[in-house]
Amino acid sequence: MKKYLYIFMFLALIFTSARAQEFVKGVVKDAAGQTIPGATVILKGTSKYASTDIDGKFSIAAPKDFPFTFQVTITGYEKHEVDIYELPSEPVEITLKTANVLDEVVVIGYGSQKKGDLTGSVSSVPQLALKQPISSFDRALQGAAAGVQVTQVSGQPGAAVSIRIRGGNSITGGNEPLYVIDGFPVYNSNADASAGVTAGPSINALASLNPSDIESIEVLKDASATAIYGSRGANGVVLITTKKGKAGQNTFTYDAYYGTQSVLKRVDVLTSAKDWALLKNDARVNSGKAPYYTEDQIRKLGEGTDWQGAAFRSAPIQNHQLSFTGGDDRTRYAISGNYFKQEGILRNTDFERYSGRVNLDRDISSGFKIGVNLTASKISAQVANAGIVNGLLAMPPTVNIRDVNGKYTYQSEFETPLGNPIATLEKEVNKTTTYRFLANTYGEYTFLEGLVGKVSFGTDIINNKQNRYVPSDIYQGANSNPTGKASVGSKFASTWLNENTLSYSKTFSNKHVLNVVIGYTQQAFKSESAIAGSEAFVTDQLAYNDLASGSVYSQPSSGSTAWALNSYLGRINYSIDQKYIFTVSGRADGSSRFGKDNKWGYFPSAAFAWNISRESFLSNVEAISNLKLRLSAGVTGNQEIGQYLSLATLNSATYFFGGQTYIGFAPNRIANPDLGWETTRQYDGGIDLSLLKNRINFVFDAYYKKTTNLLLNVPIPYTTGQSTALQNYGSVENKGIELGINTTNFSGPFSWNTNFVFSINRNKVLTLGDGANYIISGANIAQVGKPLGSFYGYKTNGLFQTGDDIASLPTINPATTKPGDRRYVDINGDGKITQADDRTIIGNAQPKFQGGITNTLSYLNFDLSFFFQGTYGNKLFNQNKQQLELLTGQQNASTAAYDRWTTTNPGNEVQRAFEDPAAVNTSRYVENASFLRLKNLTIGYNLPKRVTSKIHASNIKIYMSAQNLYTWTKYTGFDPEVSRNEQSTLNQGIDYSIYPSSKSFLGGLSISF
Known part of the structure; x- marks a missing residue:
């Protein structure tokens, strides 16, 4: 008997072992019968999962107990569940339906919504835009979202950009949007993160966030979408959501690319020493002086120095990223580490970033969830001197880079000396380093079905250090000999945030849906800064590391600022039968920045959407998949004015009395207890239309914005002791239209998708208050009845x-x-x-329209994408050209000098050479800056499964990419997409001594396990 029992047990063991090795195989297809690679098949209720291969096939170990359920998901298709009641003898065939556009979920302020339930104007940035080799994610917004204008203020690696959403609202206040990173609001003010020492373009504080960590970017544009951010919503809101882990999808990924960059374009200047010598003589003769060069000296001159050629280089760019994502039914995680290095196309300039991110979510119980999002980064950059590009253009070709002894030439030998720009590039230290820690943690508890409370705490800490040293053997560092100049600055800025929200969702009678959010938030900011310096060093060896070794100390400075914001917020969404959707939201903000009698601002909004396609009269119109009408109105504010401007303040001053030096204080501002918000009222109407089973999708918006109570420095009687005071005067309007079109041109083995965005904005100054008609600032003017960004001068x-x-x-x-x-x-x-x-208005920097178009094509394992971006009708004041056409013989000149006026060449364009002309702002230097640019071209190949399986990889992709490949423009400068004054709205559109843009070619690899 025992023998039979042993045999039975042995056979049972064999059967059990064999059963444990059994797998369920299957294939995932779309409605047209085409296989779908990359779909995730999860064994529901476990952490087991599989991904479909290039042929749509999968295999997953079967559990011991029946029945069980497979969940199948992939972006662009509806989630599908399949119940398995017994082990199938044939592969399971699973068919996925294309996801309804209305069911796609987008992030909004303090929550998320299906697109079908949106009443506000929200644009999603395509993921493809984030896959470009960029130092900061805000550059990915160029041409990617309707109504968003991105201006690259400098080609310096890591430099900031300027972003306008539906035009600029403020003349002297901030115009940049609010960024919300995983729920933490950040305003990208370079002043908040800069110690103010480096003499060059500002390094972008947002560059601390690795673009590869970002899952999605949503741009909130109308008041219905932004009013819940109240006093910071007037300029639009950009919501950034970083990548999160998913249950049952444990993945390890390595991404890398390497490439080279070169200058996009060079400015045509004289590089022939002989030609410049003739210009020099011509200028002197026309000024009543003898020629500088004899004919014999001119014959002996060499070819001349190409200063731009000596400064620009082929520069490498590289990126490496490791990421781990995954989780189980209770815990999800995403961990990443990144290294990015971009050498500048100008010698001795660069940008480098080390960053790490951890996102963790944990279900403590069925009703209680906690999570944390944190990132730490170090960014550093060697910044080009602010005047270096002007030096490269202005230095005459008759000057050598090095003298006969091999040392750098000190300066040009002419009446107006110019320092050697190559020596400045190579030897000046202009270094900025920033450490940033951004963290946000939350707890979320479900009190009862539909009622959820959430509490979050976050902090943003920025520690910036800037070092500058100008050695004694270059022109900028030589007041006396031996000498040198050093300065060291540091700035520590910290922000803390607490948000408390309560949300309630309920469906009544399967027809009425109610969503309510209320909350209280508090945020505070503080910064401390200090700058010290000295000069007249005995040696350059110690650079900025020993300020005490300089014999002449610069006056030190230090400061501290702080602000606080308390807020109450609420939003109600109510829909009837998914046809009629109502949204009401509001926020009350109390800010320390404003006068004691005007601390609180109130920002309401209301919106209505009508899903017309759900009406019975369209139920049989198969061509229309979705048709929705949106209307919204609301009020938002702008608090970006700096700190303490409503208060009477004192400023220190040095004075002499009785032969002694004393430090005293004097008033420099009078109090304004009524100082309040800039207020923007916005009205928006939109239409969402999807045709042919969502193959063609249109989004159209028309809007009107009026900003009142502008924060302006208004003249006041001198009897007050001051000449101006910051007050609420004036108004500006913006109105425009936006169009977004997304199409699926082909699907199947060959697929082709197109995304097109187009926008028009018209800006106008309505009033400047107190009878004022204009504000002139350099070559710009803000004039009543005219748009901001206007140029002012002679025709x-x-x-x-x-x-x-x-x-x-x-x-x-x-x-x-x-x-x-x-x-x-x-x-x-x-x-x-x-x-x-x-003098009159001679042009404007704002485009008549702008747009972008992206095409993505794939066939089998290959994919191709190309992205065009452009603007039309915008102008630039080419100050470089203005300087190069002075034709003084003191500095280099544009090649237009070949066509200068002489008695034998009486042209009508380029003036005669003359030693001391005045630089006059005229229409000649206002140029058409319209352009169309092939911004990105990428071709990729996914290796076959039979190859990747040999190293147990789930996917390996190799690709080649080019950025800024070609630009069609009539603009004669380096780049039509620049602005010398960075984020300024009043002084926009000036091109002078700006670090040029680059084009790049690179190869990349992505491998996942």
Whole structure:
């Protein structure tokens, strides 16, 4: 008997072992019968999962007990569940339906919604935009979202960009959007993260966030979407959600790319020493002086120095990322580490980032969940001197880079000396380093079905250090000999945030859906900064590391600022039968930045959406998949004005009394207890339309914004002791239209998708308050009835010619005007040219329209994408060109000098050479900056499964990519997409001594296990 029992047990063991090795095989297809690679098949209720291969096939170990359920998910398709009641003898065939556009979930303020339930204007940035080799994610917004204008203020690696959502609202206040990173609001003010020592473009504080960590970016544009952010919503809101782990999808991924960059374009200047010598002589002769060079000296001059050629280089760029994501039914995690290094196309400039991120979510129980999102980073950059590009353009080609002894030439030998820009690039230290820690943790508890409370605490800590040293052997560091200049600055800024929200969701009678969110938040910021410096060093060896070794100390400075914000918020969403959707939201903000009588602001909004396609009269119209009408109105605010501007303040001053030096204080601002918010009222109407089973999707919006109570420095009586005071005066309007089109042109083995965005914005200054009609700032003017970004100067109508009766024609200075000098238009017809009466608006920096188009194609294992971006109708004031056409013979000149006016070449475009002309702002230097750019071109190949399986990899992709490959433009400068004054709205559109943009070519690898 025992023998039979042993045999039975042995057979049972064999059967059990064999049963444990059994697998369920299957294939995942779409409705057209095409296989779907990359789908995730999860054994529901466990951590077991599999991914479909290139042929849509999968295999997963079968559990011991029946029945069990497979969950199948992939982006773009509806989630599908399949119940298995017995072990199938044939592969299971699973068919997925294409996801309804209305069911896609997007992130909104303090929550998320299905697209079908949205009443506000929200744009999603395509994932493809984030896969470009960029130092910061905000650059990915260029041409990727309708109504968003991104201006690259510098080509310096890591430099900031300027972003305008539906135009600029403020003249002197902040115009950048609010960024919300995993629920933590951040305003990208470079002043908050810079110690103010480095003499060059600001390094972007947002560059501390690794773009590869980002899962999605949503841009909130209308008041219905942004009013819940109240005093910080007037300029739009950009929501960033980083990648999270998913249950049953444990993945290890390594991504890397490496490439080279080169200057996008060079400015045409004289590189021939002989040609420049002739210009030098011409300028002197026209100024009544003897020639500088003899004919014999000119013959002996060499080819000349190409300063741009010596400064620009082929520069490498690289990125490496390791990421681990996954989890089980209770815990999800995403961990990543990143290294990014971008050498600059100008010698001795660079940007480097080390970053790490941990996102962790844990279900403590069925009703209690906690999580944390944190990132730590170190970014550092060697920054080009602010005047370096001007030096490269201005240095004459007759000057050598090095002297006969091999040392850097100190300066040009002419009346107006210029320092050697190559020596400055190589030897000046201009270093900025920033450490950033951003963390947000939360707890979420479900009190009862539909009622959820959430409490979060977060902090953002920025520690910035800036070092600058100008050695004694370059022009900028030599006040005396031996000498050198050093300065060290540091800034520590910290923000803490607490948010407390309560949300309730309930469906009544399967028809009425109610969602309510209420909350209280508090946030505070504090920064401390200090700058010290000295000069006249005995040696350059210690650089900025020993300020005490300098014999002349610079006056140190330090400071501290703080602000706080308390807020109450709420939003109600109510829908009837998924046809009629109502949204009401509001926020009350109390800010320390404003006057004691105006601390609190209130920002309500209301919106309505009508899903027309759900009405019975469209139920049989198969061509229309979705048709929705949206209407919204609301109020938002702007608090970005700096700190303490409503208070009377004192400023320290040095004075002498009785032969002694004393430090005292004097008033520098009077109090304004009524100082309040800039207020923006916005109205929006939109239509969402999907056709042919969501293959063609349109989103159209028209909007009107009016910003009142502008924060302006208004003249006040001198009897107050001050000349101006910050007050609420004036108004600006923006109105425009936006169009987004997304199409699925082909699907199946060959697929082709297109995404197109287009926008028009018209901006106008309505009033400037107290009878003021304009504000002039350099080459820009803000004038009532005209758009911001306008250029102000003289219109030119050619040159004076020999034989003209100059004495009877309108000129700026009749006594010195000669043939070959520039003529200007007499606007008021009084026979003379004067600043007060004959300067006028000569152009505008704002485009008439802008857009972008992305095409993504794939066939079998290959994919191709190309992205075009462009603007039309915008102008740039080319100040580089203005300086290069002075033709003084003191500095280099544009190649336009070949066509300069002479008695034998009486042209009508380029003025005569002259040693001491005035730089006049004229229409000649306002250029058409319209452009169309092939922003990105990428081709990739996914290795076959038979290859990847040999190393147990789930996917291996290799790709080649090019950025800024070609630009079609008539602009003669380095790049039509620049702005010297960074984020300024009043002084936008000036191109002068800006670090040029680059184009890049790279190869990349992505491997997942």
